[in-house]
Amino acid sequence: MIVTTTDHPSAVMLDTAARLASELGARLVQRRRRTLGQLAEQEGRRELLVVTSTQLRYYGGPEEAPFYFHPxxxxxxxxxxxxxxxxxxxxxxxxxxxxxxxxxxxxxxxxxxxxxxxxxxxxxxxxxxxxxxxxxxxxxxxxxxxxxxxxxxxxxxxxxxxxxxxxxxxxxxxxxxxxxxxxxxxxxxxxxxxxxxxxxxxxxxxxxxxxxxxxxxxxxxxxxxxxxxxxxxxxxxxxxxxxxxxxxxxxxxxxxxxxx
Ligand SMILES: C[S@@+](CC[C@H](N)C(=O)[O-])C[C@H]1O[C@@H](n2cnc3c(N)ncnc32)[C@H](O)[C@@H]1O
Missing domain, CATH: 3.40.50.150 (Vaccinia Virus protein VP39)
Known part of the structure; x- marks a missing residue:
């Protein structure tokens, strides 16, 4: 699995991504304005965990709907x-x-x-x-x-x-x-x-x-x-x-x- 952020991440988002990548044994990747499809292809992994300013979004594949926490x-x-x-x-x-x-x-x-x-x-x-x-x-x-x-x-x-x-x-x-x-x-x-x-x-x-x-x-x-x-x-x-x-x-x- 890849852990990344949205574009223009804050310091808190970068820290969260690094912490989660380490916890989950996943690869931490900088977003650098790439689409999820480009990231998945370039890194050779389909599963993505994206840290946004408000939530974590998990994608089983770049084209799949995200899964996230909501009550x-x-x-x-x-x-x-x-x-x-x-x-x-x-x-x-x-x-x-x-x-x-x-x-x-x-x-x-x-x-x-x-x-x-x-x-x-x-x-x-x-x-x-x-x-x-x-x-x-x-x-x-x-x-x-x-x-x-x-x-x-x-x-x-x-x-x-x-x-x-x-x-x-x-x-x-x-x-x-x-x-x-x-x-x-x-x-x-x-x-x-x-x-x-x-x-x-x-x-x-x-x-x-x-x-x-x-x-x-x-x-x-x-x-x-x-x-x-x-x-x-x-x-x-x-x-x-x-x-x-x-x-x-x-x-x-x-x-x-x-x-x-
Ligand atoms: C149907 S969901 C529970 C939904 C939850 N009651 C709710 O309101 O959101 C079942 C969850 O239990 C977890 N689970 C299944 N077996 C488990 C186990 N042996 N120990 C801990 N969690 C388990 C699954 O991974 C899944 O996330």
Missing amino acids: SMAYVRVKRLRKGEADPLITLSGCRPGDKVLDCTAGLAGDSIVFSYAAGPEGSVTALESEPVLHAIVREGLGNYETELDDVTAALRRIRPLLADHAEYLKTLPDNSFDIVYFDPMFRDPVHESSSISPLRGLANPDPLNAGTVQEAMRVARRTVIIKETNNSPEFDRLGFVRCPVKKTSAVGYGVIHVD
Whole structure:
């Protein structure tokens, strides 16, 4: 992968590009007014990470649409919570202010943002992502993205993003050390993927959740282990979750295990 900037980069952008190239073991290349196509051809690499003044943009190839951090639906969901409306993930997980939440599949951190707002300043959300490029894009986004609402921006900043495989990380945790442990693996059936998740498919870890990992999550969780899947997915039964459809018309549902 190449890490570069837009044209006329600031010193901060150059520092960010150098830091990310070193972190990701990628080649740092000066832009010098070249198009992405020219860069990819001259450097012999298709994948590009471009540092702009406001965000990181990842291109799977110079002609592909960029992937970047944005709160998208999470922002809409948090605005509903602010108005006192319910969010199915918060209701079914039983998340309340002060809770410690472990999000085992961070992705774009949309669900982490909703948990972080619901758990509030006294709570905490740790967001695990196994894929280094995705983790870096989302970590920088959570640290820098400004929403129009200070309390929502604060919820983004409180999330602790970690580069880790959840199966390994859970084994290191003491019993009952989080209130809620959450899984949202890539759907077995991608047809029902949301428009915000499908762009990350090329970068994401597609592995199914392991039954042994669910057992570890039950040891680590004080109250709830919860998973998101397609409504009719056999994963709920295979992994021992009680299926909780959101609504009859929704393609997505949750599965819950209460451990208290
Ligand atoms: C469907 S996405 C999660 C979307 C997220 N809930 C959101 O709202 O943006 C699944 C993510 O989990 C990550 N993942 C899959 N297996 C993992 C593992 N063993 N450890 C950590 N992350 C994993 C994938 O790389 C992907 O980014």
